[in-house]
Amino acid sequence: MAVARTTMKRKARKVATPDTETRAKTRAKTRGGEANVERILDAALSVFAMDGFAGARIDAIADLAGLSKPNLLYYFRTKQDLYLAVLKRTLDMWLVPLARIEPQSDPRAALTDYITTKLEYARDHPKASRLFAIEVMRGAPVLGQVLQDDLKQQVDGKVTLLRRWMAQGRLPRRDPHHLIFMIWATTQHYADFSTQVEAITGRTLDHPAFFTAARQSILDAVLGPAQE
Amino acid sequence: MAVARTTMKRKARKVATPDTETRAKTRAKTRGGEANVERILDAALSVFAMDGFAGARIDAIADLAGLSKPNLLYYFRTKQDLYLAVLKRTLDMWLVPLARIEPQSDPRAALTDYITTKLEYARDHPKASRLFAIEVMRGAPVLGQVLQDDLKQQVDGKVTLLRRWMAQGRLPRRDPHHLIFMIWATTQHYADFSTQVEAITGRTLDHPAFFTAARQSILDAVLGPAQE
DNA sequence: AATGAATCTGACCAGATGGTCAAATCTTGC
DNA sequence: GCAAGATTTGACCATCTGGTCAGATTCATT
Numbered sequence: 001m002a003v004a005r006t007t008m009k010r011k012a013r014k015v016a017t018p019d020t021e022t023r024a025k026t027r028a029k030t031r032g033g034e035a036n037v038e039r040i041l042d043a044a045l046s047v048f049a050m051d052g053f054a055g056a057r058i059d060a061i062a063d064l065a066g067l068s069k070p071n072l073l074y075y076f077r078t079k080q081d082l083y084l085a086v087l088k089r090t091l092d093m094w095l096v097p098l099a100r101i102e103p104q105s106d107p108r109a110a111l112t113d114y115i116t117t118k119l120e121y122a123r124d125h126p127k128a129s130r131l132f133a134i135e136v137m138r139g140a141p142v143l144g145q146v147l148q149d150d151l152k153q154q155v156d157g158k159v160t161l162l163r164r165w166m167a168q169g170r171l172p173r174r175d176p177h178h179l180i181f182m183i184w185a186t187t188q189h190y191a192d193f194s195t196q197v198e199a200i201t202g203r204t205l206d207h208p209a210f211f212t213a214a215r216q217s218i219l220d221a222v223l224g225p226a227q228e
Numbered sequence: 229m230a231v232a233r234t235t236m237k238r239k240a241r242k243v244a245t246p247d248t249e250t251r252a253k254t255r256a257k258t259r260g261g262e263a264n265v266e267r268i269l270d271a272a273l274s275v276f277a278m279d280g281f282a283g284a285r286i287d288a289i290a291d292l293a294g295l296s297k298p299n300l301l302y303y304f305r306t307k308q309d310l311y312l313a314v315l316k317r318t319l320d321m322w323l324v325p326l327a328r329i330e331p332q333s334d335p336r337a338a339l340t341d342y343i344t345t346k347l348e349y350a351r352d353h354p355k356a357s358r359l360f361a362i363e364v365m366r367g368a369p370v371l372g373q374v375l376q377d378d379l380k381q382q383v384d385g386k387v388t389l390l391r392r393w394m395a396q397g398r399l400p401r402r403d404p405h406h407l408i409f410m411i412w413a414t415t416q417h418y419a420d421f422s423t424q425v426e427a428i429t430g431r432t433l434d435h436p437a438f439f440t441a442a443r444q445s446i447l448d449a450v451l452g453p454a455q456e
Numbered sequence: 457a458a459t460g461a462a463t464c465t466g467a468c469c470a471g472a473t474g475g476t477c478a479a480a481t482c483t484t485g486c
Numbered sequence: 487g488c489a490a491g492a493t494t495t496g497a498c499c500a501t502c503t504g505g506t507c508a509g510a511t512t513c514a515t516t
Contacts (some may be wrong), residue, residue, distance in 0.1 A: 136423050195375070
């Protein structure tokens with residue numbers, strides 16, 4: 001109800017006012033200010049990842065980006081818009097490494113590479129990982145459709161491939177779905193629960209030896225003992 | 229600043245007003261209304277687990293518990309108090325199963341039991357799992373100390389035990405810390421990311437065959453192939 | 457240097473939200 | 487059945503927050 005009224009008001013006020021996307025394109029064609037968008041998205045990632053959507057304060061994001069609140073709202077008309085933009089931007093990066101597992105790959109090498117890359121992501125982009133975690137834990141109100149379409153599609157393909165490799169004896173037999181979940185769970189755990197990991201071990205993935213040990217542990221679990 | 233003023237005000241107003249804990253005990257000594265506390269805690273778990281601390285609305289919790297907002301505030305004076313209470317209550321349950329891994333246990337049986345129990349928890353108490361995830365991902369502002377003290381203590385003990393078992397050849401050699409993290413990560417993944425899991429597989433742990441497959445997959449990963 | 461568009465700002469607002477309070481109602485022990 | 491305490495409620499408030507707006511400032515182009 002409130003939403004409807006706001007929307008109407010917005011449409012009625014100025015027909016010429018471009019929506020967020022249009023404005024972004026226009027700006028891109030003309031000149032700078034893109035730097036601002038980047039800074040806003042970075043700031044938004046930090047704040048959303050820490051406080052969740054509801055907890056995030058637009059002021060906090062603006063401050064972190066070095067802008068006034070109205071100025072931020074100039075680039076992203078609503079908090080929702082901004083949240084969506086951050087999510088989209090991060091999602092692309094997130095889906096890339098899975099695609100590198102291909103039929104012509106060597107199975108063990110491909111999984112080793114995938115696990116290593118995912119763990120590097122967890123180390124280098126923990127905020128992105130947390131953002132997804134928060135979104136999915138909320139029931140994925142925004143990403144829901146993407147999960148059911150794009151992601152499912154991708155995973156289905158890899159599952160088929162993994163199954164074939166296992167049938168050929170090139171990988172230990174496991175349920176491929178659960179195998180993938182295991183890789184996601186273990187790698188992202190180091191990003192999402194870094195507080196806990198650090199409380200217990202005193203280390204994070206930034207510590208090289210710790211990273212290596214974590215990686216090896218996951219490899220052992222997924223691929224079985226070194227030479228199976 | 230604001231906090232300080234609030235506190236002062238509260239203290240000044242009525243010296244006789246008992247804090248939340250005291251009141252709880254008093255009530256307990258006299259009669260019912262404990263049922264209310266239970267209902268409130270249940271409702272709070274649901275709402276906090278879904279929306280996080282900042283996103284949770286006190287009204288929503290009150291509604292879910294079937295009470296008016298002021299009435300809820302009668303039992304828990306602030307949102308913080310309530311959050312803390314829910315967290316405490318859930319934490320106890322959460323730490324129990326780890327303690328069952330004892331020196332006199334059979335190593336493989338003990339880990340099998342632990343994994344199974346954790347997975348059952350993930351199935352039966354997904355909200356509790358999410359609550360912890362949210363808290364830890366925020367940097368554990370409330371549980372931080374508990375993690376560094378109690379939890380670390382417990383884990384250190386189990387790590388030593390696991391190391392001994394491995395030295396005796398009764399378990400495959402793995403870094404014990406990472407082994408424990410792997411168990412936590414994989415089991416809780418099914419609770420915290422159930423939306424994603426369901427989007428991809430169409431199943432949840434409630435489906436018996438799916439539960440068994442998940443369990444077996446984790447067991448294989450942690451314990452190595454059936455007869456190592 | 458003038459012009460029009462893009463960018464930025466301070467002041468402001470409406471609604472939501474955590475929390476208060478005085479008074480009403482219910483229980484219990486006597 | 488009644489006093490005292492426990493519980494519940496409706497009305498209320500101060501503050502916070504997302505978002506608006508009219509106008510100022512900057513910028514690219516001519």
